[in-house]
Amino acid sequence: MTSPSNYITSALVLVLFSTTLLGFGSSSTHNNHDFLECLTVQLQSSNSATDAIYSPSNATYASLLLTQNLRPGSTTPNKPLLIFTPFYDHEIRAAIHCSKKLGLQIRVRSGGHDYEGLSSTSRNNPFVVVDLRNLRTVTISADEKTAWVQVGATLGQLYHTLAQKSRTLAFTAGVCPTVGVGGHFSGGGYGMMSRKHAIAADNVVDAKVMNADGKIFDRRSMGEDLFWAIRGGGGTSFGIVLAFKVNLVTVPETVTVFNVTRTSEQNATQLVHRWQYIADKVDENLLLRLFLRSVTSPVTGNRTVIASFTTLYLGGVHDLLPLMKQQFPELGLVEKDCTEMSWIESILFFAGLQNQPLDILLNRTTPSTVFFKGKSDYVTEPIPVDGLQGIWRFLHEEAENRAELQFSPYGGVLSSFSESETPFPHRSGNIFMIHYGVMWDSQGNQEAEKHVSWMRRLYGYMAAYVSKSPRAAYFNYRDLDLGINNSGNTSYEQASVWGLKYFKNNFKRLVRVKTKVDPTNFFRNEQSVPSLYSS
Numbered sequence: 001m002t003s004p005s006n007y008i009t010s011a012l013v014l015v016l017f018s019t020t021l022l023g024f025g026s027s028s029t030h031n032n033h034d035f036l037e038c039l040t041v042q043l044q045s046s047n048s049a050t051d052a053i054y055s056p057s058n059a060t061y062a063s064l065l066l067t068q069n070l071r072p073g074s075t076t077p078n079k080p081l082l083i084f085t086p087f088y089d090h091e092i093r094a095a096i097h098c099s100k101k102l103g104l105q106i107r108v109r110s111g112g113h114d115y116e117g118l119s120s121t122s123r124n125n126p127f128v129v130v131d132l133r134n135l136r137t138v139t140i141s142a143d144e145k146t147a148w149v150q151v152g153a154t155l156g157q158l159y160h161t162l163a164q165k166s167r168t169l170a171f172t173a174g175v176c177p178t179v180g181v182g183g184h185f186s187g188g189g190y191g192m193m194s195r196k197h198a199i200a201a202d203n204v205v206d207a208k209v210m211n212a213d214g215k216i217f218d219r220r221s222m223g224e225d226l227f228w229a230i231r232g233g234g235g236t237s238f239g240i241v242l243a244f245k246v247n248l249v250t251v252p253e254t255v256t257v258f259n260v261t262r263t264s265e266q267n268a269t270q271l272v273h274r275w276q277y278i279a280d281k282v283d284e285n286l287l288l289r290l291f292l293r294s295v296t297s298p299v300t301g302n303r304t305v306i307a308s309f310t311t312l313y314l315g316g317v318h319d320l321l322p323l324m325k326q327q328f329p330e331l332g333l334v335e336k337d338c339t340e341m342s343w344i345e346s347i348l349f350f351a352g353l354q355n356q357p358l359d360i361l362l363n364r365t366t367p368s369t370v371f372f373k374g375k376s377d378y379v380t381e382p383i384p385v386d387g388l389q390g391i392w393r394f395l396h397e398e399a400e401n402r403a404e405l406q407f408s409p410y411g412g413v414l415s416s417f418s419e420s421e422t423p424f425p426h427r428s429g430n431i432f433m434i435h436y437g438v439m440w441d442s443q444g445n446q447e448a449e450k451h452v453s454w455m456r457r458l459y460g461y462m463a464a465y466v467s468k469s470p471r472a473a474y475f476n477y478r479d480l481d482l483g484i485n486n487s488g489n490t491s492y493e494q495a496s497v498w499g500l501k502y503f504k505n506n507f508k509r510l511v512r513v514k515t516k517v518d519p520t521n522f523f524r525n526e527q528s529v530p531s532l533y534s535s
Contacts, residue, residue, distance in 0.1 A: 032056075032081035034102055035128055039084065042094035052091070052134070054083045064131060066365070067112040067120050068178070069372040070443075078122050080107070080129040087134045092240060093214035095130050100212070100522070106130050107525065108236050110151045111180020111364075115374045115478040118525040119183070119236070124487040132182060133364065135242060140165045145248045146205070147171070151182030151241050156347075156361035162248070163344040163358060170251045170343050172197035175350040177361045185244050186235030187476035188424045190433070192312040192350060195412030196284045197249045201231040201422050206245035209238070212522040216242065222517075229513040229529075232424030233503065234475060237510070237529040238517055251343045256313040256320050257350070258338045260331060261306055265299055267330075268307040269388055272407075274330050275309075276382035280411030280431045282327045285314040290407035290432075294395035303396045312346055370402075370439040373452050375459050376477040377434040377466040378426055379407075387465050394458045398438055401451065406435040425504040426472060433474060434466070456481065475502040480526060490530040498527055 032055055043050050054061045056079065064083045081104070086092050099106045105127040109119035120129060132152035138161040139148045149158055156177025162169050172193040174184055189200025197203070206219045207230060219227045226238060235241035262268040272290065279288050289310045297304035309331060313320045317338045324333045341349065344358065353360055383391075395403055415428040426433065436458060438451050459481075463471065473482060483498030492511055499507035507529075514521075515532040524530075 032128075035082055035098055035104055038098035038101060039082075039094055042097060043091060046090050046094070048088065048091055048094075052085045052087065054085070055081075065120060065129075066369065067114070067117055068366065068369055069113075069115060069117065070369055078124070078126070080120070080122075080127055083129045083131055085131045085134050089210065089216060089242065092130060092132075092210060092242075095128065096210070096212065096214050096240075096522075099128065104128055105524070108132065108182075108240050108523075109180070110182030111154055111178060111184070113176070113179045114183060115372070116480045116526070118478065118527065123484075123526060130240070132180075132240075132242075137243075140169070140248075142166055142169060145169065145250070146245060147248055148243055148245050149181050149185075150243045151180065151185075151235075153181045154362075154364055155179050155181065155184065156351075156363065159344060159347050160358060160361040167253050167342055167344075168250050169248045171200070171246060171248055172203060173200040175347070177347070177351050177353075178364055178366055181244065182235060182241055184476065185246075186230050186233070186241055188232050188474065189476070190408060190474070192287050192289070192346070193249070193251075193314070194414060195287050195409065196314055198413050198417065199232075199424060200246070201424055202417065203247045203249070204231050204244050205247055208242040209235070210240040210242060212239070212518055212520065225509075225513045226517050229423060229510055232422040232475070233506070233510045233513075233529065236523055236525065237514055239523060252315055253342065254316050254340050255343050255346050256315065256317045256338050256340050257346050258309070258311050258333065260309045260311075260333060260337050262309075262331075263295075263297060263299075263306050264304045264392070265297060268305055269385060269392070271309075271330055272307050272388055273382070273385050275328070275407070276379070276431055278328050279407070279409035280415075282411075283323055284412035286320070286323065287312050288328070288409055290409075292391070292395065292405040292407070293403065294392070294399045296399075303399055305392045305395060310350070312350070316340060370441060371443070371448060371451075372437065372439045373448075373455050374477050375436040375455060375479050375481065376474040377436075377459075377462055378430045378472040378474075379432050379434060379465065380429055380467050381465075382431065383465045390461060391458070394454070394461065398451070398454055402437075402439040403454075404437050406437070408433045408435065419504060420506055420509075423503050423506045423510055424475075425506050426474065430467075434462070435474075435477060470500045470504065472504065473501045478527060482527075484526045485524070485528065485530065492530065492532060495530045499529065 040050050084095055105125050107119050107127050107129050109131045135150040135152035137150045138153050138158055142165050155173050173189045173191045185200045210216050229238055262271055291308040293306050294303050295306045317340055409432045410430040417427050419425040419427050438455055440451050482501050510529045514529045519531050519533045521531045
């Protein structure tokens with residue numbers, strides 16, 4: 001493989017000099033008082049309030065720091081010196097100014113769902129969190145079928161706002177309503193309509209991004225390279241994305257959902273095996289997602305695998321039934337298994353919020369948080385029955401905890417995009433994506449190691465059945481097991497260990513864009529795209 005190092009120019013000398021001035025190469029001795037003083041002065045000079053700054057001594061700090069996954073915070077001792085929740089662009093610019101002045105990193109967060117906590121934790125360096133939760137305006141243009149969505153909005157808020165406008169306007173993104181728009185869109189954004197309407201990043205048509213100098217660009221002024229990069233390459237490597245403009249999609253007034261479960265005693269293994277041959281080939285209006293867990297059999301009292309076929313069909317039940325009979329008759333779907341509803345009601349259904357008021361989508365946090373480890377894979381050839389039975393044995397090992405596999409089908413319109421059209425490369429040839437997840441409630445390194453070790457053993461077992469050269473992974477299911485950057489001076493070769501798995505050959509272009517728009521590597525974390533100059 002050819003390294004992109006030939007793209008380095010004579011500007012290297014200037015960049016290295018700038019980096020030294022910014023203090024990125026040395027360990028910082030500044031504390032939260034220095035940053036607080038700097039930020040307060042900056043805000044007061046622009047007549048902004050300073051009550052959006054939270055130090056560890058503030059009662060609100062702990063609740064703001066709380067994320068959906070407690071594991072990263074429990075294993076990473078470094079906590080942010082401050083949490084800053086700006087309301088306006090110039091306030092974010094002030095945070096960038098103080099970060100550069102004091103040599104303190106900033107981590108940018110929109111929803112707090114990063115699997116490895118990279119928006120809220122740091123393994124090595126003192127840092128400040130810029131939490132964009134107050135930038136959450138959603139502006140719908142029903143006539144144009146577009147929306148401007150600030151990155152601090154959640155998916156639930158976007159869906160709720162759409163429901164106030166129309167029964168047939170929707171957006172194709174994930175099912176968890178508390179996920180922040182910023183990370184989800186910029187990392188791809190797979191959802192229950194992706195076989196029909198692609199992923200969220202495919203429907204982004206404009207954006208506003210602030211660079212390391214505090215300047216704001218839209219698509220026209222940022223250029224197509226940067227615009228390409230933030231639609232699947234992760235926005236926080238290249239700047240601070242402030243808002244996305246997206247194309248909305250039209251859905252029928254009535255959609256159909258079902259969640260049919262089968263155990264091993266009910267032929268689940270054969271059904272899952274058969275599912276692999278049709279999931280990416282069925283009608284693109286149909287997305288048959290599959291959830292796999294180990295439970296106690298009510299029949300035998302022994303452990304059994306339960307397969308849940310969780311499905312959205314963009315149409316009515318009387319169109320769905322003959323389609324299922326033709327393409328997946330083995331499941332034995334009948335009308336009483338199905339429920340017709342509006343698209344917005346299906347959002348509640350898939351989020352496990354059936355019969356709840358629509359306003360519940362405006363909640364930013366879920367009632368409880370857990371310790372969690374996730375990983376991902378892509379499957380290009382059906383897993384044989386004996387391979388599936390090996391998976392079942394692993395699930396039975398974690399029976400006392402909440403271990404689950406999700407099989408999310410591809411195909412449909414996803415296959416119509418080339419691998420390089422956006423940084424998200426997982427297109428034609430993929431049957432489905434696997435999401436591995438395990439959750440536990442008890443704190444402690446020993447408890448965490450037990451479950452993470454189980455996950456890694458399962459991941460090792462799956463190597464024979466998933467994509468190869470590279471073994472691909474989904475960037476939105478961040479996994480530091482794949483590789484990690486050095487502190488501030490990662491080379492292309494080092495970062496490509498994880499970068500090629502997320503982005504395949506698109507990683508080379510992402511590095512070139514990074515080198516152009518953020519040569520000093522100001523925006524960085526443990527899995528950010530590196531600048532060629534930073535090494």
